[in-house]
Amino acid sequence: MQIHLLLEQISLFEKQLTQQIEKVMIELSNRQEHFLTTISGISDVTAAVILGEIGSINRFERPGQLVAFAGLDASVYQSGDFTGSNTKLSNRGSPYLRRAIWQAAFVASYHDPALSLFYQKMRDRGKAHGTAVGAIACKLTHIIFAILRDGQPYQPRLKETENN
Structure with a gap:
């Protein structure tokens, strides 16, 4: 007892x-004055994790560097002249940032108008759920970079997403 x-x-x-x-x-x-919570799928706690892991956005010149820092970039499989076509996430970088962005991407792929349209287009092209969420996570990392760099709230752009 x-x-x-x-x-x-x-x-x-x-x-x-x-x-x-x-x-x-x-x-x-x-x-801190940030607008990360204007993105569907990013709560206050997730925003705190993202801010804590990124630190200053000035450390990154391009959004691709932030994607690589989060470990959401594709790994390259090659040997000699052979280059593999089945690529996976590199999983280098911050596992906490990667998990926070992945979870936010999962929610955003259903609730954000622009990102859910992008997710659905990938699924219509025959991509697996995990592959589509990974693409959303990469796109979301670019959005996070722009929000932190510019200090502006997120506004979904349906026309730009439709062209991708």
Whole structure:
């Protein structure tokens, strides 16, 4: 009985600690003026993780560098003259940033008008769900780069997405 009560206490402490940590993360995130939460799929906690992992956006000159930092770029498989066509994510870089962007991309692929249209077009072309979400994650990383660089809120652009 005592062990059962102690386990319940530990569980309660873990929940309270998690809530306190999330509260502090949101407060720290909100001290910075960012517009990441204007993207469907990015909550306050996810924005705090992204900001914490990226640091200053001035470290990156191009969005492709941020994609590589997150490990969302394609790995190259080649030997001599052979270059493989089955590429996977490189998984180099920050696993926390990659996970946060991947989760945001998963939600955005269903709820953001422009990104869900892009996701559906990829699925219509026969791409697997994971491949389509990976493409959304890469596109979302470009959007995050632009938002942090320009300091402007996200506005979906359906016409540009339709041409891709």
